[in-house]
Each structure stands twice: as structure tokens, then as C-alpha cells.
Amino acid sequence: MSSHKEAPAISNDPVADNTDVYAFVSPDRPDTVTLIANFSPLEDPAGGPNFDEFGDDVLYEIHIDNNGDGLPDITYQFRFTTVNTIPSTFLYNVGTIESIDSKNWNRRQFATVTRVSNGGGKDGTSQQLGSNLPCPPCNIGPLSTPNYADLAEQAIHTLPGGCKLFTGQRAEGFYVDIGAIFDLADLRPFQNLHVGSSMPAAPGVNGPKAKNIQSIALQVPACDLTANGKAPTSVTDPNSTIGVYATASRQRSRMFEDDGTIVNSGPFVQVSRLGNPLFNEVLVPISKKDFFNSQAPVNDKQFAGDVATPELSQLLPVLYPGVFPNLAALNASGKPRADLLAILLTGIPAGIVPGFQNVTGNGSVQADMLRLNMAIPPTLQSPSNLGLIGMDAAGFPNGRRVFDDVTTIELRALAGATYPLVDKTYTPDAAAGAITQGLTSSNTDVTADNTVHYLPCFPYLGTPHGGYYNPDDNTPAPDLNTTPLGGPDTGLGGSRHGTDTTKVIGGTVLATAAALAGATALKYQARSTTPAGAASSTGSTSDDHTPVAP
Amino acid sequence: MAEHSSRRNFLRHASIGTAVAGATVLAPIALGRNAASAQNRTPAATSGSVHQGPLVAYVKNAHTGEIAVMAGEREIVHRDPQLAAQLGRIAATSKS
Numbered sequence: 001m002s003s004h005k006e007a008p009a010i011s012n013d014p015v016a017d018n019t020d021v022y023a024f025v026s027p028d029r030p031d032t033v034t035l036i037a038n039f040s041p042l043e044d045p046a047g048g049p050n051f052d053e054f055g056d057d058v059l060y061e062i063h064i065d066n067n068g069d070g071l072p073d074i075t076y077q078f079r080f081t082t083v084n085t086i087p088s089t090f091l092y093n094v095g096t097i098e099s100i101d102s103k104n105w106n107r108r109q110f111a112t113v114t115r116v117s118n119g120g121g122k123d124g125t126s127q128q129l130g131s132n133l134p135c136p137p138c139n140i141g142p143l144s145t146p147n148y149a150d151l152a153e154q155a156i157h158t159l160p161g162g163c164k165l166f167t168g169q170r171a172e173g174f175y176v177d178i179g180a181i182f183d184l185a186d187l188r189p190f191q192n193l194h195v196g197s198s199m200p201a202a203p204g205v206n207g208p209k210a211k212n213i214q215s216i217a218l219q220v221p222a223c224d225l226t227a228n229g230k231a232p233t234s235v236t237d238p239n240s241t242i243g244v245y246a247t248a249s250r251q252r253s254r255m256f257e258d259d260g261t262i263v264n265s266g267p268f269v270q271v272s273r274l275g276n277p278l279f280n281e282v283l284v285p286i287s288k289k290d291f292f293n294s295q296a297p298v299n300d301k302q303f304a305g306d307v308a309t310p311e312l313s314q315l316l317p318v319l320y321p322g323v324f325p326n327l328a329a330l331n332a333s334g335k336p337r338a339d340l341l342a343i344l345l346t347g348i349p350a351g352i353v354p355g356f357q358n359v360t361g362n363g364s365v366q367a368d369m370l371r372l373n374m375a376i377p378p379t380l381q382s383p384s385n386l387g388l389i390g391m392d393a394a395g396f397p398n399g400r401r402v403f404d405d406v407t408t409i410e411l412r413a414l415a416g417a418t419y420p421l422v423d424k425t426y427t428p429d430a431a432a433g434a435i436t437q438g439l440t441s442s443n444t445d446v447t448a449d450n451t452v453h454y455l456p457c458f459p460y461l462g463t464p465h466g467g468y469y470n471p472d473d474n475t476p477a478p479d480l481n482t483t484p485l486g487g488p489d490t491g492l493g494g495s496r497h498g499t500d501t502t503k504v505i506g507g508t509v510l511a512t513a514a515a516l517a518g519a520t521a522l523k524y525q526a527r528s529t530t531p532a533g534a535a536s537s538t539g540s541t542s543d544d545h546t547p548v549a550p
Numbered sequence: 551m552a553e554h555s556s557r558r559n560f561l562r563h564a565s566i567g568t569a570v571a572g573a574t575v576l577a578p579i580a581l582g583r584n585a586a587s588a589q590n591r592t593p594a595a596t597s598g599s600v601h602q603g604p605l606v607a608y609v610k611n612a613h614t615g616e617i618a619v620m621a622g623e624r625e626i627v628h629r630d631p632q633l634a635a636q637l638g639r640i641a642a643t644s645k646s
Contacts, residue, residue, distance in 0.1 A: 253606040253620045265606045266620030 002174050002406065003274045004041035004208070006281035007289035010272045014040045015055035016248040018274040019213055020174050021062075023244040023370045023399040026219055027378040028457050032162070033225060035062050035076070036217045036402070036461070037246035037274070043169070043212040046467035049092055051138035052169065053109050054080040054214055058248050059268045062218065065243035065369060066227040068361015070298030074225060077114040078167065078216050080135070082107065093137070093144050100134050100154035109135040111167040113159065113218070129159045135168040139212070141468025149463050156458065163220045170215040170461035171453040173402045174277075177437045178207030181407070185312065185319050189438040190431075193320050204438030206449040210465050217459035222374045232374040236350060236357065243347075243360045243369030244399070245275035245297055270294055275369040276344050276397070277406040282414075283310055283344075297367035300345060304366050307344055308336035313414045326429045327416040338422040340413060343397050347371040352421050353388070358398050372399030384443040389417060402460050403446035411435045612638045 004019045005011040022036040037060065043052045054060070059079060063072035086094060086106040095104035112131040118124030136155040139148045157165045180188045187194075188202040223231045225242050232240035252266030272293050274280075283306045284292045292303065309331075317328035342348050345366035347359035358373040379394040385405040387395025389412060396404040412418070415432035439448040446454065453462025605621040615631030 251620075251623065252618075252625060253608065255604075255606065263604050265604060265622065266618070266625045267623055 002176070002277040003279075003281055004174075007293050008286070009290040010293055013250075013271065015053070015214075016058045016250060016272050017041055018246050018248055018272045020277065021244065021246045021274045021370060021400070022402055022460075023242075023372045024401045025222070025372070025374055025376070025378045025394065025399070026458070027380055029219065030378055031222060031231060032219050033222050033242075033372065033374055034217065034219045034458065034460065035244060036215060036459070037062050038170070038172075038174075038213040038215050038461075039248065040214040041211075042208060043172075043214070044470065045139065045210065045212055045465040046470040047138070048140065048467060049090060051092055051107075051140065051467075052212070052214060053082065053107075053138075054078075054111075054135070054167065056080050056082050057254075057262070057264050058250060060216060060246070060248055062216070062244065062246045064225050065297070065360060065367070066225060066239070068238070068241075068243070068359070068363070068365060070243075070296070070300070070365040070367035070369075073118060073227065075116045075119075076129075076218055077116060079112045079114075080109050080167070081112070081132075082109045092140065096143065097137050097140075097145050097151065098147070100136065100151055105137055108137075109168075111135055111165070113165055129161075129163060130157060130165065133157045133165060133167070138169045139464040139466040141466050143468075145466070148466070152459075152463065161221065161224065163218065163224075164458050165219075166215065166217040166459040168215065169212050169464040170217075170459065171464050172208045172211040172213050173451055173454060173461045174208060175206045175405070175437075175439050175448045175451055176208065176407045177204040177439060179205055180437075185315060187411075187435065187437065189436055190320065190323075193323055195319050195321055202438070204436075206439055209449055210470065212464040213461075215459060215461055217461070219458050225374070235355065235373055235375045237375065238359075238361065240375040241347065241358050241360055241371055241373045243275070243297070243367060243371050245273060245369045247274075248272040270296075273297075275367075277400065278410050279344060279368045282312055282410070283307055285311070297369055298365065300368050301366045303368070304341060304345060307340050308338075309334075310337065310340065310414055312411075313337065313416070316415055320431070323431045324415060324429045326427055327432065330416055330419060330426065335423075337419065339418040341366070342422070343413065343418065344368060348397070348421070353393075356388070356393050356398070370400055371397065382444045383446070385440055385446055385448075386412075386443050389413070390443045402454055403448075403451060405437070405440060405448070408435060408437055411437075607637075609634050609637050 002020045005017065010017045016039065018037060018039055019041045020036070020038045022034070024034055026032045026034045039054065039060070040052050059077060061078070062076045064074040065071060066073045084107055085103070089106060092107050093105045096102075097105045111133045113129045113133070114126060115129055116124065116126045134155055136151045137145060139145050145151060152166075152168065155166055155168055159165055177188060180186050180191070184194075184196060186197055188204050190201065191197040191199050192201045223229055226232055226239045228239045230239065234240060247270050249268035249270045251264040252269050253264065255263040255265070257263060270293065275297060280289055280292045284303060285306065288303075295302075313327060314331050317324040317331065342352070345368060346363040348357055349359040349363050350357040356373070356376070358371040360367075360369070360371055376393050376398060379392050383395060383401070383403070384390025384392035385395070385403050386392070386409055387404050388398055389409055395401050396406050396409055400406060412432055412435050415435055416426070416428045417432040419426045420428065454460060455462050601621050603621060605619060608618040608620065610616045610618050612634045615629050615634040617628045617630060617634055619626045619628055
């Protein structure tokens, strides 16, 4: 998934497993930026009696590079302390948790947040922004947490300088057909074209449906993040773009005592990190994944080769014979994927997409970070879940919003849809612009199954799924000699009716990238004529997921 | 046998880092080795206060004598080939 259990070692350490990172200009407070780092993948809402929580022994951090050197200039550190207020009971709560300080609530967690600049050393500063900030309980059920949204609201804390903080359980916002993708990249809407499949095309199935995560959401004034301390106003100003990544660290030594206690010693060592979604998961080979998690972005040049010749790009023409001939030729040419290197490791420099850039610094340092040009206002009306390739410059890979369909975006990019950005003579395969997971009905659909829980305001990810209502799906696996038709109809997948091989190969469906630059520029120019923060009505109306008749 | 037991106790305390015992056992040994390899030793190993909380001594590289001493959120890399070798001999003995 985005970065859920993406490497062998961190898969065994869920509380430190960074699943998703988001960074976007807050749509309801456009003078601020919202930073979100999620942990604890695939939480089962009915996970009692010891419900999910942050690790007291984990150092969680969100880093900002505001000068492009690949090193953090500002770091927000988060530590947690857990208290059993009623140590004599086995219960998480002994009655209804009616408020954030309810005496019925036994196991409680508190957050401390510290802002560190320039490493906190001789030339840096370290400022504690808040301490003992209550986290909300997990969403247990109607008897224990009947007014969960109220509890969560009480856990939104206002910090000095106009910051907001929320640390606690949220509904998983990431959507992906994980079951299909890791079944030899068998995208259900296209599985009729897969070399190994005899199954008809089918809608996608959202793997993390009805799961929860632990979310750290911080909203800060944009001027707090820039190198010059000023609010970003110009897209072309280098100060407007920041790099964002999150990490989790553990102390180097961990000793299990005979009485059940654990003694941690030593400095914190990075065990998880995440910038761009799917980077470690899909691009880095399994033998280097744990190593990747230990490394700082400033050293990511060592992974550039994995980006320049991505394995999945090599596999697509093999897995879908005849569907990606141009990609196959590009692969055979041995040319490095300069488009992916820019998107994922340096940012897109000026001059590639007219009116847009999100390169950090001078682009000389290759570092896996989300790059957000904060001068680009949020798209308030009809944002595209395909972000920049959906002609919405406010979305991934310009930062990442909670509803961005990053899996589809990156699959299309890997399939060659973005290569014309660096080589205008290249024509993407029609299929590259048609790839979909089948979880959304169109570019502007932000209600993929389970994503209906998005909130229009901080902390943006929705109320977590409750344990009592945790869905129970005991559908047996199909027996021999039966053909599975795909999972439940989990979205309005436009390709549910199947994909016409001849139309895809023949080029009826337009690949978006060839027209990307001009279209994006037009949209941005149109938006820039409206007042800051005002809604843009020029959102993409294209629908790359238009059903194709069988 | 008693010697084995004693060495095991030392190893357990020094490497598992059971609080005070670990520190007090490790410190005299380090001090005892001072004269032989002073040039390889950090000043903290020969004088100053003794850490009273849990600590872990991790021989990272027996050949170079690199020993990481971890206490709280700190790590001090101490270089002492002879101490590392002695700990290595203790570890080998504890296998029996």
C-alpha cells in the first residue's frame, strides 16, 4: 500500500510503521498548511481490549526541508505518554466515555509536541509547543463512545502561533486495491487483458476498507515553514516550495526484563520514513527496503537507479501483452526515467509544466520527499483526485491531499504517462492514461469506498470506524472450478463493464500526459485570476474512467 | 563452575544493563584496563562520576575494540580492544 507494511522489518512494528504522509494547503484555512503522518496500518476497529495507540517508546517526527538541501530545517517531534487511571481493571473503559477527561476511561494517552529548527544544535532552537495534550479514545462502540465526534473535537488542541494539533485514531483515508495489485499487478478493471488471468474485468476492491489508523495531524501557518519566514505568494519563488517527510525512531537498545518490563537505551535510530507514497513499497527492491527506512533523504541518490529504471515499468508490457508497446520500446531504449526522477526526487522544475514548479532548492539534491508549492491555492470546487495529471496543480505530486488517488497517479506515471514531460517526442500508450483501480467513478470522485469519511476541516481524515459495527465478511474463498467475479461493488468503478482491448490499444482513450503541460497551465492561469482561496470552477471535467463498452 | 557463574552474572549485568549492577561492574573493569590502553580510551572511562541508571554495553566490533555504551538517550562509543576481547572471552565461556 502507500507505505503500509512496505518493508520486512517495519512490518513487525506497527506502532512505528508510517503508512501515509500528507501535506497540503488547508482548504478552509489557506494561510496554513496541514501536515499529516499516519501510523499503525490496517487497524481492526474491534481491536479490544487493548485498542490501538501510539508507542510511548517511539519518537515520531515530521520534517520540513525549506532550502532544498535534503536536510530537515524544521522538525516537529511528537512523543506520547500512556496512563492507566484504573490499574485494577482489565477494561479499557468502565463506562461510557462521555468526555475527553472521563473518569470511566482507563487507558489514556497524552501527546507532547516540540518544534526543532536547524537540528536544535548551536544554531538551532527547540520549542515545546504543548505537553500532556489528551488524545481521544479509540472508537469502541455505541455504549462506550456514543458521541465519538464530540470526543474527537475535544482532542483538537490549539497551540501557540496559530497551530492546531490532533493525535489519535482516524478512519483510514488511503484507498487501494491491494489484493489485486500484489496479485501480479492484476488490476481488476483490466484483468481481462492480463497475461495470466482468465477473469473478466471487474470493479476494484478497496483493501483498507473499514480500517483505522493512528493519525498525527498538525496545522501550521505557512509562514512558519518557509526559509524566509514569509507567507508564500509566488509560485516561482523558491521559498514557496517545501519538502516534507516523516519518520519514526526507536532507541537503539531494547532489553526485555524477566518481570515483563522493557528497558530502552541509547539514541533514537530511524526505523521508518515516508515521503512520496509507494516509493519504498514499489520502487525499492526487497533486499534494500529495511536499509531505505534507515536512511536520510539527503542520501537518496543511492536509490536513484531504482527510480530511473523501475521494475514495475519493465513488468507492465510483459503482464499486459500488446497493451504497452511504447512503454516497452522506452524500456528497451535504456533511457532513464527522468520524469520519475524529477517527480519523486527533485521536484518538477520551472519550464516543464507552464506556470508550475515544485522543485526544492536548485534541484541538485535527490531526496524522496513530498514537495509542496505552498503558493498554489487549494482547489475548492471539483478537485481532481488525479492531482497534477488530472490538471489540478493543488494535488499530488504537489504535496498530497487525503483524497488524492496516488496509486493510480503513480501507476500511470510508471506506465509512461508522464514521460512526455521530459521527451515531447514520446507518445504514451493509450492505456497509460486509462489505468484505474476501479475505485472511483471519475477524476472528481472523492468518495471511493470508505473515503466518505473525509472531513472538510481539520483533521480532515474522518471519524474512525467503531469496533461494535466492525463489518464481518466471512465470504468463503471460491471453490475450484468457479470463477470469482471480483469483490463486492465497492465503488463506482467506471471500468466495471470491462475494457475493450482494441480501443485501449488503438488509442481511443487519450493519455493525459501529452496534453498535461498546456492544460495545467491553462487551469492555473484561470485560477490565479480569482481571489486567493476562492473556489475555482475550472476543475477538470475530463473523465478518464469513462466506462468502455464491452 | 563458580567462575562461570560469576562471568555469566557479569555478562548478564553488563550487557543486559540491569541498572546499577551493570554500571558498577563494568566500570572497575574499564578502570582496570586503563594503564594498558590509555590512548584508546575516552577520558570518561578513567575518571568522573559513575552512571547510576540502566546501561547497555554493546561490543560493536571486537577487532577494533569499539564498544557502544548506551544510557538514557545517549550513546558513547568507547574504544578499548582489550576490554572488548575480555568481554568476548566471557561470551565464549558462557556458551558452555
